[in-house]
Amino acid sequence: MNESRSIAVSNPLCELARFGQSPWLDFIQRAFTENGSLKRLVDHDGLKGVTSNPAIFQKAMGEGSEYDTRICQVLSERRVDAATLYEILAVEDIQAAARVLHPVYEASRRIDGYVSLEVAPHLAHDAIGTLAEARHLWKRVDRPNLMIKIPGTQEGVEAVRTAIADGMNVNVTLLFSLGAYKKVLDAYMAGLEARHAQGLPVSGIASVASFFVSRIDARIDAAIDARVAAADPEAGALENLRGKVAIANARMAYQYWREVTQGARWRRLAALGAQPQRLLWASTGTKDPAYSDVLYVDALIGPETVNTIPLATFAAFRDHGTVAPTLTQDIPGAERVLHEADRLGLDLAGVTDALLHEGLAAFDAAFIALRQSISMKISSMEKGSAFANLHEDSSGR
Secondary structure, X not given: OHHHHHHHHHOHHHHHHHHOEEEEEOOOOXXXXXXXXXXXXXXXXXXXXXXXXXXXXXXXXXXXXXXXXXXXXXXXXXXXXXXXXHHHHHHHHHHHHHHHHHHHHHHXXXXXXXXXXXXXXXXXXXXXXXXXXXXXXXXXXXOOOEEEEEEOOHHHHHHHHHHHHHOOXXXXXXXXXXXXXXXXXXXXXXXXXXXXXXXXXXXOOOEEEEEEOHHHHXXXXXXXXXXXXXXXXXXXXXXXXXXXXXXXXXXXXXXXXXHHHOOHHHHHHHHOOOOOOEEEEEOOOOOOOOOOOOHHHHOXXXXXXXXXXXXXXXXXXXXXXXXXXXXXXXXXXXXXXXXXXXXXXOOHHHHHHHHHHHHHXXXXXXXXXXXXXXXXXXXXXXXXXXXXXXXXXXXXX
16 A cells, blocks of 8 residues: 555656646557556556547557457448448447546546547538537447547537537647637637526536647747748747747636636636636647657646646656646746747747648548548458458358
8 A cells, every 4th residue: 555655656647636637648549448558547647538539540440450350340240331330449449448437537526537539520610510420429429428529610619619508528629829719718608608598507517628739839949940040130039939839828828717717707607516628738749859758748737727648748757757836837938938929920820720720631631541441441351251251150150
């Protein structure tokens, strides 16, 4: 007992709870859940949630043979297309992870313990289609600790409001700018208000707003490096902003969250039992080797937040992360960084807009590639002897 307590205390991932932050894992894979690895992270590292996206599923399902046996089993029972087979596999993976995390969900009183499943990326600009798929997946997975993941486009925000009013848990993803985040937080509260107006309870509904971090620095730093290489007269001032803009941007989003949650509108909802929509720091793997590999975890620790951490960064933070209340440190400094970025013409608004479009395109491409991979597996198995033998076995011949 004493030994396990000592391990927990010395583990930075476990210490995040002291400052009100929940570590989630930005990774899902069938074998990882089945072999107990996911549960070990829950038991020993204080893991409190899991997020998925089309790129993660493409790596898990589209590459290698891990899912081939299950695909064969499904095909032996009935003919399905790639989209249907993907949904079967994804729902199984989400349900399995949700089972592992359900004790966290209960122990945290429905604050943590969630697993996110994303609507199809091609629906990002289709509010009606997004809402229809959100409702379908909510019923299909049928787990209380599911979060439906919806992109933070204008159309997605419209769907978020109704999904919350319906009583779904929602993870709003691909948020890069403060302006976009403000609309998402408003939609969450509007959804709760609409639900209350219908005489329905607002307690027990959870939501996170996934605010992306490192991709901003990757783009801003590249622009800085190009201007410095071209002997820009502001080279010194530009270099001083490397690796700082994304963190400043995130800290200002948190400041806005604090202002809203201290306001009268939120207090009315809180009095009805509503949970605050937490900011979730996404894209927190370091992309520049010149920076600490745990920079975007170390720098964004604060109350009522989540950090969804890639597997490699998760291990790195366990090994040498530094736990301190950094999210609210030097807010005037964060304001100065953003003011200086604007003065120097780094066009943060243009960068965040471009990153949203690129993120949507990347997820859509991953989803298309995933379905193509599954289609090829279906074709191969239907033609191959492995499928024929399994079909014969299942029919008793």
